[in-house]
Amino acid sequence: MTRQQLVEQIHQKQSYLCVGLDTDLTKIPKHLQSHPDAIFEFNKAIIDATLPHCVSYKINTAFYEAMGLKGWEAMERTVNYIPDTHFKIADAKRGDIGNTSTQYARAFFEAMNFDAVTVAPYMGEDSVRPFLEYEGKWAIVLGLTSNKGANDFELKQLVSDNGEAHLRAEFLYERVLRSVAKWGTPDNLMFVVGATQPEEFLNIRSIIPDHFLLVPGVGAQGGSLKDISEKAMVTGPEPSVNGSVPSGRSDVGLLVNASRAVIYASGKEDFATEAKAIAEQYQFEMKSYLG
Numbered sequence: 001m002t003r004q005q006l007v008e009q010i011h012q013k014q015s016y017l018c019v020g021l022d023t024d025l026t027k028i029p030k031h032l033q034s035h036p037d038a039i040f041e042f043n044k045a046i047i048d049a050t051l052p053h054c055v056s057y058k059i060n061t062a063f064y065e066a067m068g069l070k071g072w073e074a075m076e077r078t079v080n081y082i083p084d085t086h087f088k089i090a091d092a093k094r095g096d097i098g099n100t101s102t103q104y105a106r107a108f109f110e111a112m113n114f115d116a117v118t119v120a121p122y123m124g125e126d127s128v129r130p131f132l133e134y135e136g137k138w139a140i141v142l143g144l145t146s147n148k149g150a151n152d153f154e155l156k157q158l159v160s161d162n163g164e165a166h167l168r169a170e171f172l173y174e175r176v177l178r179s180v181a182k183w184g185t186p187d188n189l190m191f192v193v194g195a196t197q198p199e200e201f202l203n204i205r206s207i208i209p210d211h212f213l214l215v216p217g218v219g220a221q222g223g224s225l226k227d228i229s230e231k232a233m234v235t236g237p238e239p240s241v242n243g244s245v246p247s248g249r250s251d252v253g254l255l256v257n258a259s260r261a262v263i264y265a266s267g268k269e270d271f272a273t274e275a276k277a278i279a280e281q282y283q284f285e286m287k288s289y290l291g
């Protein structure tokens with residue numbers, strides 16, 4: 001899916017919600033657990049219910065890989081079930097030496113029909129580049145993650161490099177954003193930014209004004225949809241003033257993910273109806289930020 005197509009979908013749906021399919025057999029409703037194809041049946045019901053309220057689905061591959069071949073099959077069936085109107089993300093956090101990354105890219109973009117893969121940037125340019133070589137496909141590189149461990153490396157300050165003048169020593173995550181942004185374009189590269197890091201949103205937008213951000217961390221992790229929307233939405237040609245977003249059409253530049261808050265909204269037979277209700281609430285709030 002191209003950036004233009006994604007932006008169109010966001011404006012059409014008045015939503016930048018990404019529903020996370022972190023499907024865990026032990027957490028799905030009891031009446032489905034004994035079904036021979038439980039994971040796919042659950043996902044199918046969630047997708048059918050939430051389609052009008054979101055523009056994207058994120059499959060965290062860990063939940064499927066943990067189940068072996070059966071899980072891998074459920075993932076493949078799920079991604080094939082999601083219509084092409086919706087942006088399909090493999091949250092796999094891959095990245096390895098170049099020739100290995102090439103195989104990861106083939107797995108998600110050729111063997112399976114994902115639009116994007118999350119990529120860990122730690123191994124550098126050759127580990128990311130293979131994901132950028134497909135027309136209409138995206139690498140979503142970890143920038144500033146939502147977890148506590150972001151403090152261990154991402155929010156550590158680097159000793160200043162000669163030649164690069166910054167007001168203070170850069171955080172490691174800032175260096176990642178500045179460097180990785182040069183390897184691709186806002187048409188094939190996004191960054192993961194946790195909704196739990198609100199004090200960094202304005203700074204992140206000043207470093208990467210145009211790139212889409214995939215924002216996990218609302219819902220179960222407590223991040224604020226309002227904060228990320230007001231501080232990090234791409235406002236198009238009009239500049240934002242004091243971090244507020246002018247109304248009118250823009251590129252938006254945000255995909256906000258909620259997984260557990262949506263898919264486990266109810267643990268009973270009404271799970272799909274309840275998931276729909278939560279997705280609709282997010283969409284309703286997003287409409288207000290889109291103006």
Ligand SMILES: O=c1ccn([C@@H]2O[C@H](COP(=O)(O)O)[C@@H](O)[C@H]2O)c(=O)[nH]1
Nearest residue numbers: 060145146194216219220221258259260
């Ligand atoms: O920084 C990150 C990067 C990825 N994730 C993933 O997003 C979802 C969040 O799930 P919730 O249930 O909405 O908390 C999950 O797949 C994580 O692995 C993240 O949370 N933070």
